[in-house]
Amino acid sequence: xxxxxxxxxxNKMIAEMNLDVRTITLGISLLDCTATTLEEVKENIYHxxxxxxxxLVKTGKEIEKxxxxxxxxxxxxxxxxxxxxxxxCKTPHDFVEIAQVLDEAAKKVGVNFIGGYSALVNKxxxxxxxxxxESIPEALATTERVCSSVNVGSTKTGINMDAxxxxxxxxxxxxxxxxxxxxxxxxxxxxxxxxxxxxxFMAGAFHGVTEADKIINVGVSGPGVVxxxxxxxxxxxxxxxxxxxxxxxxxxxxxxxxxxxxxSKRLDIPFGIIDLSxxxxxxIGDSVGEILEEIGLEYAGxxxxxxxxxxxxxxxxxxxxxASSYVGGLSGAFIPVSEDQRMIDAVEAGAxxxxxxxxxxxxxxxxxxxxxxxGKTSAAxxxxxxxxxxxxxxxxxxxxxxxxxxxxxxxxxxxxxxGGLLGYAPIMPVNQFSCEAFVNRxxxxxxxxxxxxx
Amino acid sequence: xxxxxxxxxGKDSVGIIAKVCTYLANNSINxxxxxxxxxxxxxxxxxxxxxxxxxxxxxxxxxxxxxxxEEIGVLIQAQNEDIFNMMHRI
Numbered sequence: 356x357x358x359x360x361x362x363x364x365x366n367k368m369i370a371e372m373n374l375d376v377r378t379i380t381l382g383i384s385l386l387d388c389t390a391t392t393l394e395e396v397k398e399n400i401y402h403x404x405x406x407x408x409x410x411l412v413k414t415g416k417e418i419e420k421x422x423x424x425x426x427x428x429x430x431x432x433x434x435x436x437x438x439x440x441x442x443x444c445k446t447p448h449d450f451v452e453i454a455q456v457l458d459e460a461a462k463k464v465g466v467n468f469i470g471g472y473s474a475l476v477n478k479x480x481x482x483x484x485x486x487x488x489e490s491i492p493e494a495l496a497t498t499e500r501v502c503s504s505v506n507v508g509s510t511k512t513g514i515n516m517d518a519x520x521x522x523x524x525x526x527x528x529x530x531x532x533x534x535x536x537x538x539x540x541x542x543x544x545x546x547x548x549x550x551x552x553x554x555x556f557m558a559g560a561f562h563g564v565t566e567a568d569k570i571i572n573v574g575v576s577g578p579g580v581v582x583x584x585x586x587x588x589x590x591x592x593x594x595x596x597x598x599x600x601x602x603x604x605x606x607x608x609x610x611x612x613x614x615x616x617x618x619s620k621r622l623d624i625p626f627g628i629i630d631l632s633x634x635x636x637x638x639i640g641d642s643v644g645e646i647l648e649e650i651g652l653e654y655a656g657x658x659x660x661x662x663x664x665x666x667x668x669x670x671x672x673x674x675x676x677x678a679s680s681y682v683g684g685l686s687g688a689f690i691p692v693s694e695d696q697r698m699i700d701a702v703e704a705g706a707x708x709x710x711x712x713x714x715x716x717x718x719x720x721x722x723x724x725x726x727x728x729x730g731k732t733s734a735a736x737x738x739x740x741x742x743x744x745x746x747x748x749x750x751x752x753x754x755x756x757x758x759x760x761x762x763x764x765x766x767x768x769x770x771x772x773x774g775g776l777l778g779y780a781p782i783m784p785v786n787q788f789s790c791e792a793f794v795n796r797x798x799x800x801x802x803x804x805x806x807x808x809x
Numbered sequence: 810x811x812x813x814x815x816x817x818x819g820k821d822s823v824g825i826i827a828k829v830c831t832y833l834a835n836n837s838i839n840x841x842x843x844x845x846x847x848x849x850x851x852x853x854x855x856x857x858x859x860x861x862x863x864x865x866x867x868x869x870x871x872x873x874x875x876x877x878x879e880e881i882g883v884l885i886q887a888q889n890e891d892i893f894n895m896m897h898r899i
Contacts, residue, residue: 422888
């Protein structure tokens with residue numbers, strides 16, 4: 356039988372160390388929403404989302420109450436809209452109308468984000484894909500809860516550089532259109548290579564075409580719990596350090612598994628995966644940067660940071676895999692700048708640069724995440740930064756992503772402020788030398804030699 | 810059997826257990842086990858209870874005990890046992 360010390364330990368994790376389930380994300384296929392006119396498609400989409408997800412928020416709250424574990428976000432991911440809207444959308448503005456319907460549906464069911472205003476263009480773009488990408492700035496500026504993503508590369512196909520170049524321009528446009536809110540639109544857009552079909556985390560969640568009609572995916576969190584566990588093993592060997600992270604990750608993930616199974620049962624929707632991510636928030640004591648400091652670095656970004664992060668990421672997976680029946684999504688430590696107070700501090704102290712962050716993304720999930728850059732940064736330079744990050748993912752057979760926020764009218768030394776889970780970010784300097792001739796070449800970067808495994 | 814864990818954390822005072830037990834008895838909730846300890850000067854009590862015969866859900870019990878806790882200045886929670894089993898048992 357459970358003893359009092361175990362109960363106290365669990366409740367302390369929740370009350371003092373910010374243990375929570377970060378998101379229950381309901382994946383919904385919209386492939387059956389196709390019709391002959393745009394109006395019908397819009398109607399079908401609204402109907403399918405609002406009926407499938409009508410009990411999502413209520414069920415999440417019931418589980419929270421019954422188990423005493425906070426579930427911070429309830430969200431929806433959908434089939435990439437370029438596929439759903441493709442047959443009926445004749446202009447980019449037609450796609451924007453679908454985005455607005457998604458926003459209304461999200462508000463109706465009470466979720467804070469809906470992800471999947473997306474296109475998968477890793478090898479080439481259809482006219483619909485291109486129109487969707489063209490529509491992203493307006494879609495993000497005129498909606499509140501819609502998140503967008505584009506997959507521009509993969510290990511099997513290489514990198515679609517025409518899409519990378521176009522997205523560089525669209526990120527700038529999105530920043531311009533939402534400059535009153537410090538470029539908030541860009542915080543809702545991610546560009547990927549090797550994007551997973553079952554990612555529950557925003558802004559990059561979408562419901563892949565390989566998925567079932569509907570599915571429950573859960574993202575766990577718990578940087579604060581890992582940090583507190585590591586406080587007890589200061590100065591100990593790497594073996595002790597790794598064992599501690601692994602055991603803690605196991606406990607955190609088990610809670611996610613419980614919530615996922617329970618949500619699946621109550622909603623009568625199959626359980627998909629647990630995403631084993633350490634997802635920080637701007638709250639004190641909920642930071643991946645703080646874990647890196649606890650491992651032995653003065654600040655995230657100091658020499659040794661990449662090694663420390665590699666170790667952390669690997670142990671989180673090793674502990675988490677055993678705790679869950681199915682694992683997927685991004686699964687790893689997130690290193691967003693604006694959403695992590697100690698990462699912000701590291702940037703402000705001059706310890707952490709864009710280039711060091713790029714190196715760190717080789718060994719953990721996601722990529723350059725929530726990074727504010729000077730508003731004057733050119734579209735070509737943004738495309739160059741994206742291309743570098745995509746190449747890391749392509750060659751290392753992993754997911755990488757870029758979520759950059761050009762802060763219009765602001766420069767290094769200023770900050771951007773989003774509030775809530777998105778936090779604030781100091782503007783980071785960007786390498787000033789040009790890559791224009793490189794990104795202006797047409798076509799694709801071919802797949803790397805080690806992708807030819809057949 | 811559906812088991813629920815009730816925890817009480819706070820400054821020790823007369824009648825805490827009596828108040829909780831009265832509530833449980835009035836709602837047909839059977840106490841299976843009680844243990845308590847002092848952590849950092851705070852009173853920590855845990856009860857394992859059986860809610861099968863009760864008309865109340867775990868969420869109701871948690872809300873109502875939470876209110877009783879507020880009245881006497883301690884934190885009272887009721888949670889489904891599974892969260893602890895999942896975390897501490899393989």
